[in-house]
Amino acid sequence: MWRDVLFWVCAVLAVATGVAVFRVDSMARATFALLASFIFAAGTVLLLDLPYLGVLVILMMIMEMVVMAVFMIMYMMNPAGLMPMTMVHNQKGSLAIAVGTFVLLASGVLLTPWPTSSAPRPEDPTMQLGEALMGSKMLVMIVLGLALFATMVCTVVLATHRGRYDRYGDRLERERPRDPIRGGLGR
């Protein structure tokens, strides 16, 4: 009973804060509305006996949204929303597509006879996830690791404006790199 109540509270708040992301003027508020939406959605995951994944989503999303806030402020012309402004195109079309998608998905959800399972629940879902990742789903884990590594390399290549010739000179002759900000290792 209380689980149902909690679920509906989380669900309504998750959607409401999700809508708020595109309604508020301030970019900071939009970012943290999105964070709230993630946390409420993670709340529903916690209700499904998935403590590890729920807490993990909360942890990751706080970090991601704070990083996002940094870029928000960097790339928006009116980050604080001190004057109202809209930066949208084809709003009516998008709204129609979104509502249509929802109607389609919702009718599918309500009309489909979903299967139920009487399979035994794992004693510890976290252990189940770990055993899946380190056992039969090992390939997924390996691909994820490689993809994350590739992401790190390519984001640094894309985002940095200085290469090794800027740091070490045209003939790479400098002993120490010349950086605008020196690090803490005295290099």
Add this chain to the structure above:
Amino acid sequence: MSLPAFLLLASALFSVGLYGALSQQSIVMIMMGLELMVNAVIVGAAAFWFHTSPDRGDGQVIVLLAVTAMAIEMAVGFAVTTAIFRSRDVDMTDMATDLKG
């Protein structure tokens, strides 16, 4: 707590995200829409795991996949935004339509 209730929540989140991704002009706002759509995947996968196959770890692995996809999407998205902003002072999708067919 039934499966349809969770899937309704996931569809609502997905649709809100879709609206954002389609209607916003700023690249950063579009990425927020995409993140909301991936969030819907998380809720849906977790619900399917709980209601249809709790004895297998597949559903949980998909949630993990979605979380990773979110992180990668955001990192690459911001890197591309930084690169295009640095070279052309562009932060809106309507100003970067070179590849439009």
Add this chain to the structure above:
Amino acid sequence: MVEETAWWGGLLLPLVLVAFALAAASLDSVLASKAAGAPLDFARPLRATAGLLVQQRRGTLAADFTLWRAGGVVLLVAAVLASAATPLGDWVVGDLSVGVVWFNAMEVVAWAAVWLVGWGANSAFGLVAGYRFVAQGLAYELPHMFALITAALGAGSLRVGDIVAAQDEVWFVVWMPIAFVVYLVSVPAMAFSRPFDQATGADAAGGVLAELSGVDRLVFVAGRWLLLTSGAAMAVPLFLGGGNGPLLPGWLWSVIKTAAVLALLVWAGRRFPTIRVDRFQEIAWMVLIPTMLLQALFVSVVVVWR
């Protein structure tokens, strides 16, 4: 064995934490007055609290009050919740099956909180300091996370109770000393306390604290001390054997060990100068993370080999 307390344990937890935090702030004040050659001042935190309670709150022009206030409150709540899975002797408020992850998630809330407080005031210094903390947090979260993971790895469980039980014979600090040191370094960094307090640095007019006054300031500063206390308290079950110890009861050992770790952190904060985030960024990425990876590798080899 660690057991969950009844519901009133959750009410006692904030009180215990506040007592520790007050003692730590008092020690900090004593060290400061000693360094200044003034008479030892034990009661400054209490006086400061009373002063902030009666002070009128200031606002700034076009401040985002919702986010500004939310930052402080969220920090305070998260700092208390971070200790929900930390056992005191044999008692714990909630022995979560993913206690270690929960602790880390609550610590990371500080990122959002500090940035919000810096942003909300609509002041340049606050925002600069907010960015400083985000940079510092990014550099520290990974070594911190690896230190937590290493302890969990040694016990083969994310449950804090199991981690304590795994240290019946040998404390984890003995065979994962690097993880312990990195944990001790990263706790004040995650709690933006001295010497990692550039987010509230005097060179930026107090940073995120610049425009905070009255109750807002009290909530935020108290949240910071509570977060430091929560971090120090978690070091005990993770590395120092929890309530294990001869003669004395378990809860007393937990109190003694927590007090010792907290005192060490406060002393180090007064002993070393503020560390600049741009300097320490490189040290965190080039030194701390690789050594933590080696430490985790060593622990996993030991776990597999045993």
